[in-house]
Amino acid sequence: MAEPILKVSNIETYYGPIMAIRGVSFDVPKGSIVTILGANGAGKTTVLKTVSGVMDPQKGSVVFDGREIQRMDPDKVMRLGISHVPEGREVFPFLSVRENLNMGAYTRRDADGVAQDLETVFGYFPVLKARAEQRAGSLSGGEQQMLAISRALMARPQVILLDEPSLGLSPKLVKDIFEIVVRINRERGVTILLVEQNANMALQTADYGYVLEVGRIVMADTCKRLMEKEDIKEFYLGIKEESARGKRRWKKRKTWR
Amino acid sequence: MQLTLNGLAVGCIYGLVALGFVLIYKATELVNFAQGDLLMLGAFVCYMAVVWWGLDYWVGFLIAVVAVGAFGALLDRVVLRQVIGQPQFAVVMLTIGLGAMFRTFASVTWGSEIYTLPTPFSGVWTVGGVTLSHQYLSIVFGTLLLCGVLYAFFNHTRIGVAMQATSQNQLAAYYMGIPVKLIFSLIWAISAGVAAAAGILLAPVTLIDINMGLAVALKAFAAAVLGGFGSIPGALMGGIVIGLIELYAGATLPEGFKDTAPYIVLLIMLIVRPQGLFGTMARKKV
Ligand SMILES: Nc1ncnc2c1ncn2[C@@H]1O[C@H](COP(=O)(O)OP(=O)(O)O)[C@@H](O)[C@H]1O
Numbered sequence: 001m002a003e004p005i006l007k008v009s010n011i012e013t014y015y016g017p018i019m020a021i022r023g024v025s026f027d028v029p030k031g032s033i034v035t036i037l038g039a040n041g042a043g044k045t046t047v048l049k050t051v052s053g054v055m056d057p058q059k060g061s062v063v064f065d066g067r068e069i070q071r072m073d074p075d076k077v078m079r080l081g082i083s084h085v086p087e088g089r090e091v092f093p094f095l096s097v098r099e100n101l102n103m104g105a106y107t108r109r110d111a112d113g114v115a116q117d118l119e120t121v122f123g124y125f126p127v128l129k130a131r132a133e134q135r136a137g138s139l140s141g142g143e144q145q146m147l148a149i150s151r152a153l154m155a156r157p158q159v160i161l162l163d164e165p166s167l168g169l170s171p172k173l174v175k176d177i178f179e180i181v182v183r184i185n186r187e188r189g190v191t192i193l194l195v196e197q198n199a200n201m202a203l204q205t206a207d208y209g210y211v212l213e214v215g216r217i218v219m220a221d222t223c224k225r226l227m228e229k230e231d232i233k234e235f236y237l238g239i240k241e242e243s244a245r246g247k248r249r250w251k252k253r254k255t256w257r
Numbered sequence: 258m259q260l261t262l263n264g265l266a267v268g269c270i271y272g273l274v275a276l277g278f279v280l281i282y283k284a285t286e287l288v289n290f291a292q293g294d295l296l297m298l299g300a301f302v303c304y305m306a307v308v309w310w311g312l313d314y315w316v317g318f319l320i321a322v323v324a325v326g327a328f329g330a331l332l333d334r335v336v337l338r339q340v341i342g343q344p345q346f347a348v349v350m351l352t353i354g355l356g357a358m359f360r361t362f363a364s365v366t367w368g369s370e371i372y373t374l375p376t377p378f379s380g381v382w383t384v385g386g387v388t389l390s391h392q393y394l395s396i397v398f399g400t401l402l403l404c405g406v407l408y409a410f411f412n413h414t415r416i417g418v419a420m421q422a423t424s425q426n427q428l429a430a431y432y433m434g435i436p437v438k439l440i441f442s443l444i445w446a447i448s449a450g451v452a453a454a455a456g457i458l459l460a461p462v463t464l465i466d467i468n469m470g471l472a473v474a475l476k477a478f479a480a481a482v483l484g485g486f487g488s489i490p491g492a493l494m495g496g497i498v499i500g501l502i503e504l505y506a507g508a509t510l511p512e513g514f515k516d517t518a519p520y521i522v523l524l525i526m527l528i529v530r531p532q533g534l535f536g537t538m539a540r541k542k543v
């Protein structure tokens with residue numbers, strides 16, 4: 001496996017007295033797509049916020065490209081090459097789509113490169129080109145998600161942190177967006193850390209997966225193997241084995257922990 | 258006609274100060290009650306440059322706007338940044354206290370008498386039988402010019418758009434690598450600089466003394482509320498409406514109405530249309 005571009009070790013993150021992340025470690029190899037699966041409230045968003053510097057971990061380290069970045073300000077982390085696509089899109093509602101994209105390129109000085117990347121994202125999401133002069137707040141949820149991903153891409157990052165891009169979108173839209181995420185990874189070599197509740201989509205998209213439960217990593221494997229595991233099938237993919245159903249319903253316990 | 262011009266001019270001043278309220282409020286969700294005293298400082302610094310140091314009016318103007326603007330940024334950095342996360346009323350009290358400190362500082366430095374700032378605008382124009390005084394015209398044109406510059410800045414420069422972005426969604430601005438803290442300081446600088454400019458433009462009308470900012474700030478606050486607290490065109494329009502009401506009420510209604518009429522209108526407005534003239538119901542996130 002390639003050298004990890006992002007290495008998170010034993011981070012503990014608190015909301016005041018509440019410990020939301022209880023010693024989480026994971027590696028993101030350069031050029032890969034890694035996913036962290038978890039139910040609502042598991043701590044996925046908190047992990048991403050700790051990586052991007054919006055929250056500071058009490059303990060542990062985040063190493064990006066050989067450099068410790070925990071407790072760094074978010075704008076510094078971003079300048080190093082990590083772009084965060086937050087949960088709930090968080091577009092600038094009263095700026096136009098084009099202005100939103102330009103804000104994504106705020107830290108860049110190479111006007112030619114920015115113009116080129118603008119064309120690239122319009123290629124990925126033609127609907128954004130059609131709506132370039134429209135206020136971002138007037139876009140649909142799916143379009144705002146596309147904008148949020150494109151805006152992150154405009155920084156020409158090495159790593160993109162994607163927080164639940166499927167949230168509130170139709171299955172068809174989710175499929176379209178995940179296809180583009182894979183293309184961004186393959187064509188532009190951008191490493192992607194994806195956190196999702198939608199295990200089905202995430203496992204099909206990613207190379208390697210972690211399962212997060214109440215602030216702890218409880219399972220880690222390649223996505224191919226994760227998809228085969230009974231626990232994942234039952235608790236995250238909602239598939240049940242027909243044969244043993246009656247017994248299973250009562251007896252089955254999660255086998256981890 | 259003369260009355261309309263005067264009302265318009267005074268309203269422009271309210272509008273400019275209200276604009277400062279709104280800029281700071283939109284970005285930092287904090288109401289700066291020292292805005293009127295920054296206006297007073299602007300007028301005094303210009304007075305000092307022109308009368309004490311014998312500089313040209315325009316040089317004095319520039320020095321005052323830059324100095325008070327820089328002072329605004331400094332205030333943000335060394336005072337307001339320390340109280341982030343404190344309860345709203347504590348911050349409000351702090352800005353009121355700052356205002357009182359500025360007035361004390363002004364009376365110690367420049368004295369507590371009333372001063373006259375000599376300006377190049379002493380003449381009048383007579384157009385078709387009506388006389389328009391240059392003093393009032395200079396206020397209106399100055400405001401138009403300032404608003405034009407600010408409009409261009411906020412819409413056509415990278416940092417200006419970044420200021421809008423930061424006001425709309427602070428967290429996302431961080432994610433874009435926008436230096437949010439620097440942006441806040443710049444917004445303070447602009448608000449303070451605009452207040453200083455308003456003070457200098459207003460100086461020939463009200464004369465300069467340490468309390469000149471108080472009445473203006475109160476009416477400007479009303480103007481900002483009238484305009485929907487959060488809308489920049491609203492703040493300017495609110496200022497002009499209040500300026501006009503004030504002068505017409507002063508000329509046509511019995512003694513005492515000049516100062517209360519704007520608040521009566523504000524009260525009616527808040528009952529009939531609580532979101533203000535230009536207010537939107539959209540709330541900001543984060
Ligand atoms: N602002 C907050 N204040 C206090 N607790 C929070 C806050 N945000 C999240 N939490 C708690 O932290 C835990 C992890 O939340 P989060 O990272 O948002 O989970 P996820 O993104 O997986 O749904 C949850 O138990 C949640 O209640």
Ligand SMILES: [Mg+2]
Pocket residue numbers: 044045046087164
């Ligand atoms: Mg979340």
